[in-house]
Amino acid sequence: MLRDLENPKYTISNAAKLLNISVHTMRMYEREGLIIPFKKESGQRLYSDNDIERIRCIRTSINEEKLNIQGIRKILSLIPCWTIVKCSESDKINCKAYSSSVKPCWMYNHKDNICKDKNCRECEVYHSLGTCESIKNKIKELLF
Numbered sequence: 493m494l495r496d497l498e499n500p501k502y503t504i505s506n507a508a509k510l511l512n513i514s515v516h517t518m519r520m521y522e523r524e525g526l527i528i529p530f531k532k533e534s535g536q537r538l539y540s541d542n543d544i545e546r547i548r549c550i551r552t553s554i555n556e557e558k559l560n561i562q563g564i565r566k567i568l569s570l571i572p573c574w575t576i577v578k579c580s581e582s583d584k585i586n587c588k589a590y591s592s593s594v595k596p597c598w599m600y601n602h603k604d605n606i607c608k609d610k611n612c613r614e615c616e617v618y619h620s621l622g623t624c625e626s627i628k629n630k631i632k633e634l635l636f
């Protein structure tokens with residue numbers, strides 16, 4: 493069931509229609525690092541039901557809670573990804589995501605740490621933190 497929700501199946505225009513937003517906005521969220529769509533070899537982007545929920549969360553944060561994109565990025569940067577992926581001390585030393593709190597870990601170019609060859613879209617840090625509730629639940633799970 494969970495896998496089904498992660499199955500990339502909507503084209504960008506179908507996803508935009510479902511969300512009642514423009515394709516331009518979808519692209520902007522990707523450019524700003526808030527979403528990582530599935531990319532086919534042809535370059536075509538596809539979105540899953542979880543991606544749709546993630547974008548709904550972004551829209552609520554912007555439209556109702558008055559956050560801006562930088563604010564959302566900052567919240568995502570506070571997720572302790574190093575605990576989730578179990579980074580070693582040397583991984584942390586070589587990781588900007590560990591030392592900074594400006595943008596989410598997947599927005600950095602990881603050249604010499606544990607994330608070097610990882611696919612961020614498939615990573616627990618990215619895909620289990622799709623909605624506002626799931627971010628908070630993950631932090632509770634990590635802390636208690």
Ligand code: SF4
Nearest residue numbers: 597598607610612615
């Ligand atoms: S693989 Fe990507 S999403 Fe996962 S912890 Fe590393 S940078 Fe973050």
